[in-house]
Amino acid sequence: xxxxxxxxxxxxxxxxxxxxxxxxxxxxxxxxxxxxxxxxxxxxxxxxxxxxxxxxxxxxxxxxxxxxxxxxxxxxxxxxxxxxxxxxxxxxxxxxxxxxxxxxxxxxxxxxxxxxxxxxxxxxxxxxxxxxxxxxxxxxxxxxxxxxxxxxxxxxxxxxxxxxxxxxxxxxxxxxxxxxxxxxxxxxxxxxxxxxxxxxxxxxxxxxxxxxxxxxxxxxxxxxxxxxxxxxxxxxxxxxxxxxxxxxxxxxxxxxxxxxxxxxxxxxxxxxxxxxxxxxxxxxxx
Numbered sequence: 286x287x288x289x290x291x292x293x294x295x296x297x298x299x300x301x302x303x304x305x306x307x308x309x310x311x312x313x314x315x316x317x318x319x320x321x322x323x324x325x326x327x328x329x330x331x332x333x334x335x336x337x338x339x340x341x342x343x344x345x346x347x348x349x350x351x352x353x354x355x356x357x358x359x360x361x362x363x364x365x366x367x368x369x370x371x372x373x374x375x376x377x378x379x380x381x382x383x384x385x386x387x388x389x390x391x392x393x394x395x396x397x398x399x400x401x402x403x404x405x406x407x408x409x410x411x412x413x414x415x416x417x418x419x420x421x422x423x424x425x426x427x428x429x430x431x432x433x434x435x436x437x438x439x440x441x442x443x444x445x446x447x448x449x450x451x452x453x454x455x456x457x458x459x460x461x462x463x464x465x466x467x468x469x470x471x472x473x474x475x476x477x478x479x480x481x482x483x484x485x486x487x488x489x490x491x492x493x494x495x496x497x498x499x500x501x502x503x504x505x506x507x508x509x510x511x512x513x514x515x516x517x518x519x520x521x522x523x524x525x526x527x528x529x530x531x532x533x534x535x536x537x538x539x540x541x542x543x544x545x546x547x548x549x550x551x552x553x554x555x556x557x558x559x560x561x562x563x564x565x566x567x568x569x570x571x
Contacts, residue, residue: 287451289478292348293319293341294550295524298334298561300363301341302521304455304480305348308422308448314352315444315455317345317372320363322525322562331568334561346372354424356412357381358457359432359441360391360398367398374405379412379424381442386413386429388439412442422448427470433460433485434497443467445474453478460485460493460522461501468504475512480550481505483523486532487563498532505536509543516546518553527563 287308293301300320306313319342321330330338349355349372357365357380366372381387383395402409410417412426425447429440441457454476459467461484471479484501485493508514517540523529530537533547540547551558561568 287446287448287453287478289453289480289553290348291480291518291520291550291553292345294520295522295562296520296549296551296558296560297341297556298337298559299341300521300562301345302364302455302457302480302482303341303345303348305352306446306453308446310420310448311354311422312348312352313354313356313422313424313446314345314349315356316358316364316457317349317355318361318363318365319345320361322565325525325562326566328565328569331561331565333568334565337561342366349373349376353377354379354419355406356424356444358412358444358455359439360387360394361432361458364457365398367394367401370398370401370403370405373402376406378402378406378409379417379426380409381440382411382413382429386440388436391439412444414442422446425474428466430459430467430470431464432458434463434494443470445470445476452476453480455480456482458482458521461497462504463497463500468507471508472511476514478516478518479508479514480518480520482521483519483529484532485522485525486529487522487526502533502536505533506539509536509540509545514545516548516553518550519547520550524549524558524560525563527560 414428427443432438
């Protein structure tokens with residue numbers, strides 16, 4: 286039986302998609318990184334955010350210590366932490382290809398990160414487009430897909446983990462999955478639980494277009510109607526918008542009709558969303 290545990294997400298008050306998955310025989314940690322937006326409303330992170338970041342990084346490290354496998358879907362600091370390579374000691378590590386389908390900045394980061402790892406892990410294998418089996422647990426990675434609607438921010442790998450008849454899929458930073466190859470991996474894998482970094486609506490009209498949002502919503506509808514998904518955890522970029530729930534009202538309605546839960550990572554574990562970055566101006570006023 287799969288046990289999926291979000292560890293640190295934007296709905297927890299930090300930038301992250303750190304997710305812990307237990308399959309009964311394996312413990313897997315996806316994207317062990319936690320970060321904060323350096324500027325929001327022209328303000329630096331509030332002390333409450335800094336404290337939350339420290340606390341949640343502690344939670345991620347606790348789970349890294351007991352994990353068998355660590356996965357890095359790409360080289361942005363909210364998805365991995367190059368400063369503490371010791372968390373990878375004695376682990377099986379799957380990484381985004383550090384040399385192919387990667388932009389210049391991430392290629393440099395990847396090289397430095399791997400140099401810092403030295404001989405710590407049991408093994409380090411490229412994830413992109415590959416599939417690995419560990420007993421009855423299957424870990425399948427998508428081919429490299431855009432980080433967003435184009436290649437400007439580089440590429441990421443989506444990851445699907447299955448055991449028995451259960452499956453969870455973590456999209457990494459696809460910014461709502463507006464592109465065909467991003468959503469095709471989801472449609473092909475047909476997960477029970479989809480962990481989606483939602484549309485980047487807080488940048489709507491700037492770095493995120495109305496067409497991107499339209500395509501993302503169309504693709505979400507396709508997932509709801511074309512798969513047997515039971516729960517869509519929509520978070521990350523999406524939770525930097527205080528009006529997030531208004532942006533996808535139609536998705537909530539369609540999902541409810543189909544018996545599909547659409548919730549934040551915080552709600553998935555029974556908490557209320559605590560969107561500290563989106564509330565940064567309010568935090569400073571208080």
